[in-house]
Amino acid sequence: DIQMTQSPSSLSASVGDRVTITCRASQTISRYLNWYQQRPGEAPKRLIYRASSLQSGVPSRFSGSGSGTDFTLTISSLQPEDFATYYCQQSYTVLYTFGQGTKLEIK
Amino acid sequence: QVQLQESGPGLVKPSQTLSLTCTVSGGSISSNSFYWSWIRQLPGKGLEWIGYIYHSGSTFYNPSLKSRVSISVDTSRNQFSLRLSSVTAADTAVYYCARDFNDGYSYGFAEWGQGTLVTVSS
Numbered sequence: 709d710i711q712m713t714q715s716p717s718s719l720s721a722s723v724g725d726r727v728t729i730t731c732r733a734s735q736t737i738s739r740y741l742n743w744y745q746q747r748p749g750e751a752p753k754r755l756i757y758r759a760s761s762l763q764s765g766v767p768s769r770f771s772g773s774g775s776g777t778d779f780t781l782t783i784s785s786l787q788p789e790d791f792a793t794y795y796c797q798q799s800y801t802v803l804y805t806f807g808q809g810t811k812l813e814i815k
Numbered sequence: 816q817v818q819l820q821e822s823g824p825g826l827v828k829p830s831q832t833l834s835l836t837c838t839v840s841g842g843s844i845s846s847n848s849f850y851w852s853w854i855r856q857l858p859g860k861g862l863e864w865i866g867y868i869y870h871s872g873s874t875f876y877n878p879s880l881k882s883r884v885s886i887s888v889d890t891s892r893n894q895f896s897l898r899l900s901s902v903t904a905a906d907t908a909v910y911y912c913a914r915d916f917n918d919g920y921s922y923g924f925a926e927w928g929q930g931t932l933v934t935v936s937s
Contacts (some may be wrong), residue, residue: 742923751911751927752862758922795862799921802875804852804864 709789714807720815725786727749729810731779731796740800743772746809747792747811756781757795786812817842819912819928825911827906827935833899837912837928843924844893845870850917852924853886855908863908870897902935907931 711734721727731741739759743753754763756772758778769784783790791814796807823835837851840891843906844851868885870922876884885898909932913924 740920744924751930752924753927754923754925757925763925797862797923799915799923802867802921804921805875806862806864808861 709739709803710801710805712796712805712807713797714794714796714810716810718811719807720746720813721786723773723786723788727783727786728813729781729794729796729812731774731781731807733777733798733800736776737798737800738797739775741772741774741779742797742799743770744795744797745790745792747790752795774803789815817914817926819914819926821910821912821928821931823931823933825932825934826903826934828937829903829935830901833897833902833906833933833935834908835897835909835912835933837895837897839893839895839914844888845890845897848916848918850915850921851862851886851895852913852915854911854913854924854927856911856930857905857908865897865899875881904935907933907935 713732715730730788741759743756755766755787761774771782773815793809795809818840820838827833841879850867852867855863866886868874868888883900888895912924913929915921915924918934
C-alpha cells in the first residue's frame with residue numbers, strides 16, 4: 709500500500725490567513741493526488757485533482773502543487789467556511805489511500 | 816448532475832452481513848470510464864476505500880477487506896451494492912458510495928453520496 713502522511717494533523721488559523729497543508733506519499737505517485745474538504749456531518753468534497761487542477765465551482769483561493777512524493781494544498785486567504793478537515797488521496801495505484809486528515813480550526 | 820444515495824439497515828448484529836445499496840440518479844451507471852466505489856469512515860477517523868465496481872461487473876477490493884467484501888451492480892436499476900460479511904464492532908462506520916472518472920488513472924471522487932451510519936451491535 710502507498711501510505712499518505714499529512715502534516716500538520718491540526719492547525720489553528722484566523723480568517724484572512726494563508727494556510728498550507730502538506731501531504732507526503734511513501735513512494736512516488738507522479739501527480740495522481742487529490743484533495744478533499746470535509747465539514748462535520750457532510751461527505752467529503754473534492755477540491756483539487758491531479759495535484760493542481762481546481763474542481764469546478766471551488767473558489768480560486770484554493771490551490772494545489774507538487775509531484776512525486778510531496779504535495780501541498782494552499783488556501784490563500786481563509787474564509788469562515790474553510791474551517792473543516794482536509795484529506796489528500798492518491799490515485800496512482802488502484803488501492804486508493806487517503807491521508808489521515810488535517811483539521812483546520814479557528815484561532 | 817449525478818447524485819448518489821445510500822440505503823440500507825443502520826444496525827447490524829455482530830457476525831452478520833452488512834448490506835447497502837447506492838442508487839444513482841441524473842446519469843447512467845453504465846457510462847464508460849466511470850467507476851463506482853464504496854468508502855467508509857470509522858467514527859472520528861479518516862477515510863478507507865473499500866472497493867469499486869465497473870458497469871461490466873469488474874471489481875477491485877481493498878486487500879484488507881477482500882475476504883469479506885462483495886460489490887455488485889444492477890444496471891437495470893442504476894444501482895450498485897456492498898456486502899460485508901462477518902461484521903464486528905470495528906466495522907461500525909459511515910459508509911459512502913462515490914464515483915470517479917478513470918482514463919487509466921483515477922481523477923479522484925468527484926461525486927459522493929451523503930453517507931449512511933452503520934452500527935454493529937447486538
